[in-house]
Amino acid sequence: TKKIRIALDGPAAAGKSTAAKKIAEKLGFIYIDTGAMYRTLTYKALKNQIDPKNEQELYNLLLNTVIELKPGIDGQLVYLDGKEVTTEIRQQDVTQNVSDVALHQLVRSEMVRRQQELVKNGGIVMDGRDIGTAVIPDAELKIFMSATAEERARRRFEEHQKQGIESDLHVLQAEIEKRDHIDSTRAVSPLVKAEDAIELDTTHMSISEVVNKVTELAADRG
Ligand code: C5P
Numbered sequence: 001t002k003k004i005r006i007a008l009d010g011p012a013a014a015g016k017s018t019a020a021k022k023i024a025e026k027l028g029f030i031y032i033d034t035g036a037m038y039r040t041l042t043y044k045a046l047k048n049q050i051d052p053k054n055e056q057e058l059y060n061l062l063l064n065t066v067i068e069l070k071p072g073i074d075g076q077l078v079y080l081d082g083k084e085v086t087t088e089i090r091q092q093d094v095t096q097n098v099s100d101v102a103l104h105q106l107v108r109s110e111m112v113r114r115q116q117e118l119v120k121n122g123g124i125v126m127d128g129r130d131i132g133t134a135v136i137p138d139a140e141l142k143i144f145m146s147a148t149a150e151e152r153a154r155r156r157f158e159e160h161q162k163q164g165i166e167s168d169l170h171v172l173q174a175e176i177e178k179r180d181h182i183d184s185t186r187a188v189s190p191l192v193k194a195e196d197a198i199e200l201d202t203t204h205m206s207i208s209e210v211v212n213k214v215t216e217l218a219a220d221r222g
């Protein structure tokens with residue numbers, strides 16, 4: 001396959017990162033999880049007691065923050081100012097605040113600028129909310145991955161069980177729906193399917209079915 005750029009967008013817990021990781025592996029591409037970048041800024045903001053509603057302070061913080069994504073054995077490793085924070089950025093308090101951090105214009109434009117630097121050479125699978133609409137509007141392949149909120153909550157619940165994290169299915173679903181609501185109704189590049197994206201409803205699909213489907217589409221575009 002040619003070194004194309006694949007934009008993978010969709011709501012929370014739709015299985016984007018799991019699929020993206022495997023798609024990248026199969027194609028020999030680099031996988032970039034943009035949600036991890038917003039999570040890392042949120043993590044640092046909370047540590048520094050910066051209000052997620054304070055756009056200017058968040059922006060100043062971001063300008064003084066180095067976020068690195070590096071390939072690891074089990075997927076992507078995330079570094080904040082040189083220190084690994086891969087698991088820390090998945091914590092509850094980060095998840096609950098990240099969508100408020102991500103809605104600011106100044107924060108988004110700086111994140112998008114950094115993300116565009118990362119995709120310059122092609123051969124990438126990038127997942128997020130605004131990849132096909134704002135980060136790589138001319139991507140060779142755009143996928144919008146969806147699934148019902150019930151199914152997404154169920155998957156996240158199973159994931160937590162495997163990791164030994166205690167959680168409540170209904171709480172998880174409420175949290176996912178809240179995040180989707182903030183992400184899809186914000187003024188700056190809201191979560192929306194790009195006009196030229198292919199929608200993939202994964203409610204009844206396995207991960208390998210999703211991976212196969214996307215790699216087939218990539219072969220057609222490459
Ligand atoms: O992908 P993940 O669920 O880790 O993303 C966390 C949050 O980061 C999303 O709910 C959204 O608020 C924000 N985000 C975004 N744009 C992206 C990626 C993530 O606004 N490209």
